Structures are given as structure tokens and as C-alpha cells.
Amino acid sequence: MSDEERTRHLTEAELKANELVSAGKYEQAIGILTKAASMHPGRKEPWVNMAKLYFGNAQYGEAIVASEEVLQRDPADSTAKSVRAVSGLRVATESLWDLREDTETTGSARDDAKNLAKVLREILGEEVLVPPIDQERLKKQRMAEEAAVRRAERRARAARRAAREAAKAKAQAEAGKALEDAISDKAPALDGDPFNVLR
Structure with missing residues (x-):
């Protein structure tokens, strides 16, 4: 394919995926984009669209993976960086809430944070959770x-x-x-x- 044909094919795939999402056919939309990504392995566009779809569907792990694929092809892509950062924060937040329910947290917010940090350090075997x-x-x-x-x-x-x-x-x-x-x-x-x- 020429560059023009590739671009046209990717645009058509994006439009079709958007139509499927609007019709509530989310999995089919992901399938269209996955096929486009395999047909054009050097292009970032299918991965950008998948990252946004996964993020919108609260599939943050998949959104992070798709964002990494984008950044391998274009390290400066701001959409992929944003999706990866926010998805990572949401995964971390969900994990902390899950852990909080498993830990005794009956004091102030500061005491709860200390207890969570203590549990995390014990589980991970790390003195410092977030290195500078x-x-x-x-x-x-x-x-x-x-x-x-x-x-x-x-x-x-x-x-x-x-x-x-x-x-x-x-x-x-x-x-x-x-x-x-x-x-x-x-x-x-x-x-x-x-x-x-x-x-």
C-alpha cells in the first residue's frame, strides 16, 4: 500500500469503529482497530483509538498497554502520555481502596494513610514506596x-x-x-x- 492508501484505510477503520461504538458494539469496534493495527504495524493511529476506547470503558490496564504501543511508535504523543498517566492513577486508586477495605482504617485520614503505607511496605518489602x-x-x-x-x-x-x-x-x-x-x-x-x- 502507498502512504495515501494506508491513511485512507486507517481513517475508514476509525470511522467504522466509531459507528460501532455509537451502536453499542464495543467489542466489534476493538476488533476493527486490532485488525487495522496488525495490517499497519508501524502506524500509531489504531493504538491511539484503542487507548481512548479502553479508557472510556474504564479498562485502564488495557488503556495503559495500548498507550505504550503508541509511545513505541511516537514517543512524543501527548494523548498516549495522558491516557497512560490517568489510567495508572485510577488503577492505583482502585488498588488502594481495595487494600483499605482489607486493612483496619478507623482513625483519621492521616492515620489511615499511615496504616496503608505500612501494609504496602510490608507486602512489597520496600522501605520507600515512591522513590524520589x-x-x-x-x-x-x-x-x-x-x-x-x-x-x-x-x-x-x-x-x-x-x-x-x-x-x-x-x-x-x-x-x-x-x-x-x-x-x-x-x-x-x-x-x-x-x-x-x-x-
């Missing part, structure tokens, strides 16, 4: 993401340039062939006598 953000690592990660975007842009520019050069070379070759054909059609036959054309 490593600013240096975060900076390196951002730089790597930006470099990946720049590399993708360079590859796209190189591909466009190569396509233009190939088209130009083909046009020149066709023009040269047409010129040769025109010259050979107009050239008089010599019949073995090189001076025949002078007579």
Missing part, C-alpha cells in the same frame, strides 16, 4: 524521546527526497528514450552508403 524522581534520568529519557522524534523526521525527509529523486530519474530516462525514438524515426536509411544522405 531521578531528575537526571528523566532529563535523559526526554532527550532520548526528542532524539527519536528527530530521527523519525530525518528518515521521513530522506524517504521523501529519495522518492523525488527516483521520480526525477524515471522522468529523465523516459524523456531520453522518447528522444532516442524520435531521432531514430526521423533518421534516413543509409542503405550501406554513408554519402547517400548527401545526394
Whole structure:
């Protein structure tokens, strides 16, 4: 498929999925997007749509997975980053509420938080539940993401340039062939006598 055909196919898949969602056929919509993702493995669009659908259906684990697929293809995609972050928070919140019901929480909110933190540390065997953000690592990660975007842009520019050069070379070759054909059609036959054309 050409890029134009791929884009058209992905747009059609998105429209069909939206129609199915509107008709309450959520699983079929996911099926359409999953098929589109397998047919166009390098494209992020089906995964973006799946992430949004999963998130809207409160399937936060699946939304996180779909968002990760988007970010593998485009590390700068803000929709995927947002869905992943909010889905992660909602999963964590649900988990904390589940844990809270299993733990004695009869005091103040501060005491409840301390009890939950204590239980979590015991279960995980960790002294620190949320390590401080490593600013240096975060900076390196951002730089790597930006470099990946720049590399993708360079590859796209190189591909466009190569396509233009190939088209130009083909046009020149066709023009040269047409010129040769025109010259050979107009050239008089010599019949073995090189001076025949002078007579």
C-alpha cells in the first residue's frame, strides 16, 4: 500500500469503529482497530483509538498497554502520555481502596494513610514506596524521546527526497528514450552508403 492508501484505510477503520461504538458494539469496534493495527504495524493511529476506547470503558490496564504501543511508535504523543498517566492513577486508586477495605482504617485520614503505607511496605518489602524522581534520568529519557522524534523526521525527509529523486530519474530516462525514438524515426536509411544522405 502507498502512504495515501494506508491513511485512507486507517481513517475508514476509525470511522467504522466509531459507528460501532455509537451502536453499542464495543467489542466489534476493538476488533476493527486490532485488525487495522496488525495490517499497519508501524502506524500509531489504531493504538491511539484503542487507548481512548479502553479508557472510556474504564479498562485502564488495557488503556495503559495500548498507550505504550503508541509511545513505541511516537514517543512524543501527548494523548498516549495522558491516557497512560490517568489510567495508572485510577488503577492505583482502585488498588488502594481495595487494600483499605482489607486493612483496619478507623482513625483519621492521616492515620489511615499511615496504616496503608505500612501494609504496602510490608507486602512489597520496600522501605520507600515512591522513590524520589531521578531528575537526571528523566532529563535523559526526554532527550532520548526528542532524539527519536528527530530521527523519525530525518528518515521521513530522506524517504521523501529519495522518492523525488527516483521520480526525477524515471522522468529523465523516459524523456531520453522518447528522444532516442524520435531521432531514430526521423533518421534516413543509409542503405550501406554513408554519402547517400548527401545526394
